[in-house]
Amino acid sequence: xxxxxxxxxxxxxxxxxxxxxxxxxxxxxxxxxxxxxxxxxxxxxxxxxxxxxxxxxxxxxxxxxxxxxxxxxxxxxxxxxxxxxxxxxxxxxxxxxxxxxxxxxxxxxxxxxxxxxxxxxxxxxxxxxxxxxxxxxxxxxxxxxxxxxxxxxxxxxxxxxxxxxxxxxxxxxxxxxxxxxxxxxxxxxxxxxxxxxxxxxxxxxxxxxxxxxxxxxxxxxxxxxxxxxxxxxxxxxxxxxxxxxxxxxxxxxxxxxxxxxxxxxxxxxxxxxxxxxxxxxxxxxxxxxxxx
Amino acid sequence: xxxxxxxxxxxxxxxxxxxxxxxxxxxxxxxxxxxxxxxxxxxxxxxxxxxxxxxxxxxxxxxxxxxxxxxxxxxxxxxxxxxxxxxxxxxxxxxxxxxxxxxxxxxxxxxxxxxxxxxxxxxxxxxxxxxxxxxxxxxxxxxxxxxxxxxxxxxxxxxxxxxxxxxxxxxxxxxxxxxxxxxxxxxxxxxxxxxxxxxxxxxxxxxxxxxxxxxxxxxxxxxxxxxxxxxxxxxxxxxxxxxxxxxxxxxxxxxxxxxxxxxxxxxxxxxxxxxxxxxxxxxxxxxxxxxxxxxxxxxxxxxxxxxxxxxx
Numbered sequence: 071x072x073x074x075x076x077x078x079x080x081x082x083x084x085x086x087x088x089x090x091x092x093x094x095x096x097x098x099x100x101x102x103x104x105x106x107x108x109x110x111x112x113x114x115x116x117x118x119x120x121x122x123x124x125x126x127x128x129x130x131x132x133x134x135x136x137x138x139x140x141x142x143x144x145x146x147x148x149x150x151x152x153x154x155x156x157x158x159x160x161x162x163x164x165x166x167x168x169x170x171x172x173x174x175x176x177x178x179x180x181x182x183x184x185x186x187x188x189x190x191x192x193x194x195x196x197x198x199x200x201x202x203x204x205x206x207x208x209x210x211x212x213x214x215x216x217x218x219x220x221x222x223x224x225x226x227x228x229x230x231x232x233x234x235x236x237x238x239x240x241x242x243x244x245x246x247x248x249x250x251x252x253x254x255x256x257x258x259x260x261x262x263x264x265x266x267x268x269x270x271x272x273x274x275x276x277x278x279x280x281x282x283x284x285x286x287x288x289x290x291x292x293x294x295x296x297x298x299x300x301x302x303x304x305x306x307x308x309x310x311x312x313x314x315x316x317x318x319x320x321x322x323x324x325x326x327x328x329x330x331x332x333x334x335x336x337x338x339x340x341x342x343x344x345x346x347x348x349x350x351x352x353x354x355x356x357x358x359x360x361x362x
Numbered sequence: 363x364x365x366x367x368x369x370x371x372x373x374x375x376x377x378x379x380x381x382x383x384x385x386x387x388x389x390x391x392x393x394x395x396x397x398x399x400x401x402x403x404x405x406x407x408x409x410x411x412x413x414x415x416x417x418x419x420x421x422x423x424x425x426x427x428x429x430x431x432x433x434x435x436x437x438x439x440x441x442x443x444x445x446x447x448x449x450x451x452x453x454x455x456x457x458x459x460x461x462x463x464x465x466x467x468x469x470x471x472x473x474x475x476x477x478x479x480x481x482x483x484x485x486x487x488x489x490x491x492x493x494x495x496x497x498x499x500x501x502x503x504x505x506x507x508x509x510x511x512x513x514x515x516x517x518x519x520x521x522x523x524x525x526x527x528x529x530x531x532x533x534x535x536x537x538x539x540x541x542x543x544x545x546x547x548x549x550x551x552x553x554x555x556x557x558x559x560x561x562x563x564x565x566x567x568x569x570x571x572x573x574x575x576x577x578x579x580x581x582x583x584x585x586x587x588x589x590x591x592x593x594x595x596x597x598x599x600x601x602x603x604x605x606x607x608x609x610x611x612x613x614x615x616x617x618x619x620x621x622x623x624x625x626x627x628x629x630x631x632x633x634x635x636x637x638x639x640x641x642x643x644x645x646x647x648x649x650x651x652x653x654x655x656x657x658x659x660x661x662x663x664x665x666x667x668x669x670x671x672x673x674x
Contacts (some may be wrong), residue, residue, distance in 0.1 A: 090568045097478060100470025101487070103463065104538045107510075108494050111501070114509045165398030173392055174399075188402050193589070193659040194652065195596025197623045198409060200630060201648045205412035209636050226405045233402070259391045280496075287498025290598035290623070294630040315500045315599075322504050322603055330508055337501050344496060 115341075119334025127335055131302040132317065136328030141336050144317035147217060147305040148286060148343070151313055154221035155228070155285055160278055162225070163232030164267075167274075170233075171240040172262050192230040199227045200294025208295050215296030217311035223295055228285045235277020239270040272358035279351040283344050289315040314340045413652055416645035423639060429646065435609035435625075437643050444643070446650060448609045452526065452619035453595055453654075456605060459530025459615065460537060460594040465587060467534075468541025469576075472583075475542065476549035477571045495539035503603030506532040511604065524606030524618030532604065533597050537590040544589065548582020549575050581666045588662035592655045598623035622651045 130140025166188075174181040203223035213219045243266050251261040292313055305311035312320075314336055321333035421429070424444045432445015471491070475484055511528040515521050521528060552575050560570045576583065606618030607628045620628065626644050634640045 093568050097470050097474040100467040103467045107535045111505045162398050162401055165395050169395035169399045184399055187406050190659055195655055197598040197626050198648055198652050202409050202412045204630055257388055259388050289500040290627055293627050315498055318500050333504055
């Protein structure tokens, strides 16, 4: 009797070991799929694009001759877009977050609706924002296919992300700080503007930069508002424009191999820009964020 | 007692702390903040109006039933045909191939990070995942077309240049971080007591992960899947670059086909005249896409609420 039960448990043990091993292999494979492809992607892009990177690539306008084509209008377009995005999203996003966190009475139906609405907006595909831009800004308002239309649509696209990040930052400020300020006779706005907001700024900045980095890489909405023009001059806010993701898309669509390499070079520029933004966000988080 | 004290006691004189009358500045600021909040409401209204109004005009010209059940999408051909099923089937096939990747591997990554990885390993892997999540879709599209599809062709698959499987798999890889990070949050919310209890009963790490942690975090995991499916349905640029713009019903993953989002973008890029039927197709297809993702979002919120395990 004892020998059979010992045998049984030994079999169970080996079975367990095999299952454990299989499961660990599955977990390793999971990680590998993501990171291997990420690695392959970066290596491939660098192999194809690094040879194209040069000062003239950064400063030349695009051209139908691959040897002369550069990305200056696209880089400038992306930089202008970033500036407009900061100016537009930060006040709107932080204002909404302050309203929802500090002012809104959560029991009122319209405030609950506001929250559900923002949640749902975050799930709308970016191409649908592009349709909104095409219908209202480009055709409806008659703005035309201009940089401002692109910036406005990207603003609406990332607003939910900025709002959520800003709300989390405001929520992380302990209530004792608010109560302390109220006890000293501060008004609601004095509490918000002099105590809560300064304490929440590092968190808000981190979230806003990350959201901005996402917006800068968006392609679909910009395609819809018509950035796919051949721009050989510097973009202006109320004129035709292009941006890095669009320029990349355009070069990918060309059949010639040389333009694929141009696309890879532009991808390196875009990824470098995103990396700098992300690093800046992480630096702010580590440098200024307080734990209460 | 001075007269001043008497007055104070009787309440005739107010202490100089300042009266709390109505503060107009405060009200103004409150109103201003409310206006900011209203921008998001206007966005929703704008999306609905922008989609529905031209879509109604579209359905005046095209029968709704023909649109939903038609199997041929050829808006530019004569005779034209507006059956949306080819676009929907391509969208769902792309989503299927993406799900084949992100369902197992997203969950596997989350389990590894939450249950197996040592803190040092986590500190490296989490930011690496965030990098993966932050890569723009156009870069993934480039990768699918220029690297992944040729790679699959090299290992002997008879893929066309534009194909469903290459685009779908790359969309799936792109969504692994989304699934992993939401699922891992859900796993982190499972109380340590449950794990300790299972270990005390002699469970192995494998059993704790699969029979305690995953079931307890089930609602969060499903929510991450639904969000990823919703993203895959709406994914535009990868589909456009790597799966092409031919509208057709095909179940052969080696062929390419235009998804709803890819069709919208391809048509939006071309300068179609306002008011033409081609222009209106953008909105009819856009509305269909919007309804698909909205249903997924509502479904996900419901599901999470229904199966949520609440831990004290």
